[in-house]
Amino acid sequence: xxxxxxxxxxxxxxxxxxxxxxxxxxxxxxxxxxxxxxxxxxxxxxxxxxxxxxxxxxxxxxxxxxxxxxxxxxxxxxxxxxxxxxxxxxxxxxxxxxxxxxxxxxxxxxxxxxxxxxxxxxxxxxxxxxxxxxxxxxxxxxxxxxxxxxxxxxxxxxxxxxxxxxxxxxxxxxxxxxxxxxxxxxxxxxxxxxxxxxxxxxxxxxxxxxxxxxxxxxxxxxxxxxxxxxxxxxxxxxxxxxxxxxxxxxxxxxxxxxxxxxxxxxxxxxxxxxxxxxxxxxxxxxxxxxxxxxxxxxxxxxxxxx
Amino acid sequence: xxxxxxxxxxxxxxxxxxxxxxxxxxxxxxxxxxxxxxxxxxxxxxxxxxxxxxxxxxxxxxxxxxxxxxxxxxxxxxxxxxxxxxxxxxxxxxxxxxxxxxxxxxxxxxxxxxxxxxxxxxxxxxxxxxxxxxxxxxxxxxxxxxxxxxxxxxxxxxxxxxxxxxxxxxxxxxxxxxxxxxxxxxxxxxxxxxxxxxxxxxxxxxxxxxxxxxxxxxxxxxxxxxxxxxxxxxxxxxxxxxxxxxxxxxxxxxxxxxxxxxxxxxxxxxxxxxxxxxxxxxxxxxxxxxxxxxxxxxxxxxxxxxxxxxxxxxxxxxxxxxxxxxxxxxxxxxxxxxxxxxxxxxxxxxxxxxxxxxxxxxxxxxxxxxxxxxxxxxxxxxxxxxxxxxxxxxxxxxxxxxxxxxxxxxxxxxxxxxxxxxxxxxxxxxxxxxxxxxxxxxxxxxxxxxxxxxxxxxxxxxxxxxxxxxxxxxxxxxxxxxxxxxxxxxxxxxxxxxxxxx
Numbered sequence: 001x002x003x004x005x006x007x008x009x010x011x012x013x014x015x016x017x018x019x020x021x022x023x024x025x026x027x028x029x030x031x032x033x034x035x036x037x038x039x040x041x042x043x044x045x046x047x048x049x050x051x052x053x054x055x056x057x058x059x060x061x062x063x064x065x066x067x068x069x070x071x072x073x074x075x076x077x078x079x080x081x082x083x084x085x086x087x088x089x090x091x092x093x094x095x096x097x098x099x100x101x102x103x104x105x106x107x108x109x110x111x112x113x114x115x116x117x118x119x120x121x122x123x124x125x126x127x128x129x130x131x132x133x134x135x136x137x138x139x140x141x142x143x144x145x146x147x148x149x150x151x152x153x154x155x156x157x158x159x160x161x162x163x164x165x166x167x168x169x170x171x172x173x174x175x176x177x178x179x180x181x182x183x184x185x186x187x188x189x190x191x192x193x194x195x196x197x198x199x200x201x202x203x204x205x206x207x208x209x210x211x212x213x214x215x216x217x218x219x220x221x222x223x224x225x226x227x228x229x230x231x232x233x234x235x236x237x238x239x240x241x242x243x244x245x246x247x248x249x250x251x252x253x254x255x256x257x258x259x260x261x262x263x264x265x266x267x268x269x270x271x272x273x274x275x276x277x278x279x280x281x282x283x284x285x286x287x288x289x290x291x292x293x294x295x296x297x298x299x300x301x302x303x304x305x306x
Numbered sequence: 307x308x309x310x311x312x313x314x315x316x317x318x319x320x321x322x323x324x325x326x327x328x329x330x331x332x333x334x335x336x337x338x339x340x341x342x343x344x345x346x347x348x349x350x351x352x353x354x355x356x357x358x359x360x361x362x363x364x365x366x367x368x369x370x371x372x373x374x375x376x377x378x379x380x381x382x383x384x385x386x387x388x389x390x391x392x393x394x395x396x397x398x399x400x401x402x403x404x405x406x407x408x409x410x411x412x413x414x415x416x417x418x419x420x421x422x423x424x425x426x427x428x429x430x431x432x433x434x435x436x437x438x439x440x441x442x443x444x445x446x447x448x449x450x451x452x453x454x455x456x457x458x459x460x461x462x463x464x465x466x467x468x469x470x471x472x473x474x475x476x477x478x479x480x481x482x483x484x485x486x487x488x489x490x491x492x493x494x495x496x497x498x499x500x501x502x503x504x505x506x507x508x509x510x511x512x513x514x515x516x517x518x519x520x521x522x523x524x525x526x527x528x529x530x531x532x533x534x535x536x537x538x539x540x541x542x543x544x545x546x547x548x549x550x551x552x553x554x555x556x557x558x559x560x561x562x563x564x565x566x567x568x569x570x571x572x573x574x575x576x577x578x579x580x581x582x583x584x585x586x587x588x589x590x591x592x593x594x595x596x597x598x599x600x601x602x603x604x605x606x607x608x609x610x611x612x613x614x615x616x617x618x619x620x621x622x623x624x625x626x627x628x629x630x631x632x633x634x635x636x637x638x639x640x641x642x643x644x645x646x647x648x649x650x651x652x653x654x655x656x657x658x659x660x661x662x663x664x665x666x667x668x669x670x671x672x673x674x675x676x677x678x679x680x681x682x683x684x685x686x687x688x689x690x691x692x693x694x695x696x697x698x699x700x701x702x703x704x705x706x707x708x709x710x711x712x713x714x715x716x717x718x719x720x721x722x723x724x725x726x727x728x729x730x731x732x733x734x735x736x737x738x739x740x741x742x743x744x745x746x747x748x749x750x751x752x753x754x755x756x757x758x759x760x761x762x763x764x765x766x767x768x769x770x771x772x773x774x775x776x777x778x779x780x781x782x783x784x785x786x787x788x789x790x791x792x793x794x795x796x797x798x799x800x801x802x803x804x805x806x807x808x
Contacts, residue, residue: 159413166397166408173395176357177408177458178380294399302359302378303320 005249006133010141011207012252013245015040015216017144018199019223020230020237021151022192027227028155029188030168030295031079034090035072036196037220038097043068043197045101048204048211051113057205060113061140064201065194071097072193073186080185083299098214108211115209116140140202147195151234164188168293171300181300199223218271225274228281231291240277244270308371310335310497311356311387311466316365318351325351326362327521333466338488338498340508343518344541344738345709349501350392352518353468356499357389358382388459389468394451398444402437402454409458429457433487448475448598456487467491468499473507474764475597478799485511503541505534517541541739555774559587560622561727561758562608567617569603569782577603579782581617585727585758590749592773592790593762596802600782601762602644605731608760610636640720642730646709650716653705657697658686660704661719689718694744710741717748728752728759734768746772766795780804 019036026033033039043064050063075093078084116138124135155161166174167184175181203215222244230236251266259266309332318326326348333339341349354360356367358376367374369385376382396405406426407413413422423439430437435453443451452472459467469488473481488498488511502508508515516526517540524540562585569578578600585591595601606612608619618627643649651660662671662682671681683700690697695714698706704715713733720728730749734742749759749772763769769776770790778786778801786801800806 157416157419159407159415159417162400162404162408166400166404169397169399170395173397173405174408175359176379176383176389176391176395178378178383179408180378180380291399294397303361 003129003132005246005253006130007137008249008252009242009245010133010137011245012248013241013243014141014144015199015202015207016219016223016226016244017148017238017241018202019196019220020226020241021144021147021234022194022196022199023223023227024230024232024234024237025151025188025192025195027296028168028232028293029164029185029192030171030293030298030300031076031185031189032086032090032297033072033075033093033189033192034087034224035075035093035097035193036223037216037218038094039068039071039193039196040200040203040216040220040223041097041101041214042071043200044204044215045105045108045200045211046197047201048108048111048113048209049104051205052108052111057116060205061198061201064197066197068197068200069190069194072196073190075193076186076189079299080182080189083301086297086299094220102213105211105213109213111211113205113209116206138206140198140206143198148234148238155234165293168295171295171298172302175300175302185300196220196223222270222274225278225281228292229277231281232293233291244273247273309333309368310370312368312371313352313356314366314368316352316355316362316367318355318360318362324521326355329365329518329521329523331516331523331526333497333499335465335497336492336495337513338492338500338511340500340502340512340515341518342502342508342515342537342541344503345736347518347541348521349518350470353389353470353499353501356382356387356468383462383464386463386465387468388462388464388466390452390455390459390470390472392470392474394455396443396451396454399442401440401442402446403439405443405454406439406458406461410461411463426457426461429460433457433460448596449477449480452476452484456484460491464496466497466499468501470501471503472500473502473504477596477802478766478795479803481507505537508537509534555586555589555753557586557589560620561585561587561589563620565618565620567607567619568615569607569612570615571603576782577612578607578614581782581784583777583784585760587726587758588753588756589774590753590759590761590772592769592776593760593779594764594766594769594776594798594802595779597764599779599802601779602731603782604779605641605643605729605760605762608727608729609639609641638723638726640723640725640728642713642716642720642728642733644731644735646712646716647705651704651712654703656686656701657690657695657704657707657715658682658701660715661686661689661722664719665723689722693718710737710744713737713741713745717745721748721752725757728757729762730759731762732764733761734763734765742768766798769798770795778802 019040023033023036046067047060047064051057051060054060071093075089078089079086118136118138121135125131127135155165163174163179164184166177167179167181171181200216204211226237226240226244229240247270251269254261254266255263312332314330316326316329329348329352341352343349351360355362358379358381361376374385403423403426407422410422426439433453437450437453443454452475472484476484488500492498500511512529514526514528515532515537517524517537519541564581564583567578567581568576571577581600581604593601593604603612607614614627618625620626647653652663659682662685665671671678671685689695693714695718696707696711704712707715728749733745737745746768749761752759761769761772773790776788776790776793776798777784778788778798780802781804785804785807788797
């Protein structure tokens with residue numbers, strides 16, 4: 001029972017995890033990205049279409065990464081180069097994503113592909129309780145594990161990671177140290193967006209191997225909230241994403257068991273928890289436990305007179 | 307002797323402002339060259355041009371005899387020009403090590419923490435500094451942060467070090483220590499471009515001095531060719547300095563008493579810690595201290611911008627700390643804030659609207675729920691006249707005014723209600739000498755009429771000149787109280803560093 005629940009938790013949490021990680025990379029560079037929902041949808045459609053056309057899941061994942069990266073570069077161009085309003089640009093990106101995937105996805109509705117399959121890791125998957133849920137999963141989930149550690153390592157131990165964090169905290173300081181601020185920001189937004197796209201692709205390639213219009217159903221917004229909850233750390237993003245995965249898994253389980261509770265109430269749970277998480281993390285932020293990059297949301301203009 | 311750096315006819319304009327008009331100067335290897343000028347003379351702009359932050363509209367920069375163009379700070383760092391900015395370029399949330407590491411050259415993508423820590427530690431030992439590399443920068447004192455900025459440059463082996471008013475945030479003792487290090491660096495062959503408007507420092511340190519005025523380089527003088535009077539007259543020119551007589555404070559009537567006041571900040575540390583102070587009617591109370599030792603929270607708690615966590619504020623015999631009398635009491639306090647552009651005014655609104663911001667709701671300026679534009683305009687004309695504000699055309703947004711005139715707008719507004727107490731936080735920071743003298747005159751005039759002033763300043767000369775009494779703050783506590791007639795700069799300096807208490 002616990003094993004099944006944990007397994008469903010990981011599977012439901014993974015798309016949110018990818019999206020949160022991508023958003024963290026954006027925000028660590030100082031750019032708020034509210035286009036996560038749209039990027040996920042673009043990734044989901046591109047991933048499905050890529051796999052459908054080529055028959056290869058790898059091509060699908062790469063297509064999702066590339067498509068979301070291109071869409072993210074719009075946001076990057078507006079916010080980094082043109083110093084536009086990050087909130088407006090991000091919201092526009094979400095609406096753009098919803099619209100364009102609805103348009104181009106029409107031909108994809110009803111088609112099927114062969115989605116990701118479980119690959120057991122010898123040895124580890126035999127562990128009691130955690131073995132099956134964590135080590136008898138598909139390749140994208142293993143990739144997400146690597147990404148969590150990879151991003152944490154990148155930020156903590158590499159020079160580029162330090163430079164990127166400085167760009168997000170105090171772009172002027174980075175600039176005077178010779179870091180190309182705009183380039184770093186641009187790359188952070190585009191690569192981060194690509195990772196968000198993989199999160200979308202997980203939905204259309206693994207969770208349910210098909211394309212459904214608006215299939216992300218607000219998971220992108222949950223990711224936006226989780227970035228704050230995770231205080232911009234990829235490890236805590238993992239915990240947060242699985243927390244939401246767990247809630248989703250539980251409500252599905254409740255439904256399957258046939259409780260008398262209204263289905264709508266159950267489906268509301270993850271979103272209800274999003275609000276709760278935002279309230280709690282905002283209180284924590286005010287208490288000074290802030291890890292928020294200081295330059296978050298601010299455009300950088302070298303010749304701006306302060 | 308060939309020059310390390312030569313600047314010829316540099317011009318830089320911003321929309322609506324000519325920051326640099328025509329600047330030429332040269333710097334030899336192994337010299338300390340001081341740029342002297344009033345605020346607004348273009349010192350900082352010139353530095354930003356040299357470090358590649360600003361691109362000049364016109365003019366030439368020669369480095370080692372070859373013309374050079376900077377597209378970004380990266381380019382100027384590459385040839386060995388580094389700068390300690392007036393607003394520190396540090397990340398408070400990062401550790402000392404991380405801040406310095408980013409400035410280092412040729413660090414591989416995957417670096418050995420141990421090796422680079424050792425390298426940085428060597429520099430620290432060389433300067434005899436005691437800093438923990440793993441401490442986050444926000445925990446450090448402003449003085450220590452200044453050292454980190456300097457270490458960032460030394461770690462890169464810069465050939466020309468630029469320091470923009472580095473002593474503004476240091477105690478006299480810390481400044482002396484900095485000068486010692488700078489002289490040592492000079493003797494090792496480094497060139498140093500030092501920016502200041504404090505005459506004392508210029509006399510002590512410089513090999514050569516270049517005086518800037520209104521975006522032009524007036525003259526360059528060698529040591530021996532200048533003295534304080536010559537420099538001052540060059541720098542200020544024909545600006546008029548008003549005369550005033552300072553009254554003696556009788557200390558008979560208590561205007562304000564602060565008892566055991568504490569304010570906690572968001573990081574849980576105390577901004578004000580068990581703070582005690584007495585303010586008499588007509589008194590000018592100077593508050594000295596290195597910036598960041600609780601002066602701003604003190605001003606904010608008195609003007610109602612911050613809540614006290616414990617302690618009491620008494621006005622006369624009334625306890626007004628958390629009572630309903632507080633709002634009316636705050637109304638009788640005028641506030642000249644530290645950051646005049648972001649707190650003092652609404653930059654995009656007109657001078658006239660800014661002038662009535664404090665009493666916009668008064669019957670004087672409204673009819674029923676509508677503004678009385680005629681009355682507002684009349685008030686503006688009167689105030690502009692009375693305070694000699696150069697306000698430009700009618701309906702001009704305040705942000706187009708110079709710093710000195712913005713300060714006059716704030717003063718005109720704050721004093722319009724005849725306040726009992728004036729809380730002035732760094733009121734002359736960034737002002738030219740004429741405007742600063744004007745602010746001093748306003749404070750003295752107010753004292754003559756019974757207004758009490760809490761004058762928070764980092765300029766010891768200003769405090770010594772104006773105050774009836776000087777208190778010194780350190781880490782949110784009052785550590786000393788001295789008589790300006792009898793004290794010395796050294797005594798105040800020791801109090802500011804927290805090493806002694808009276």
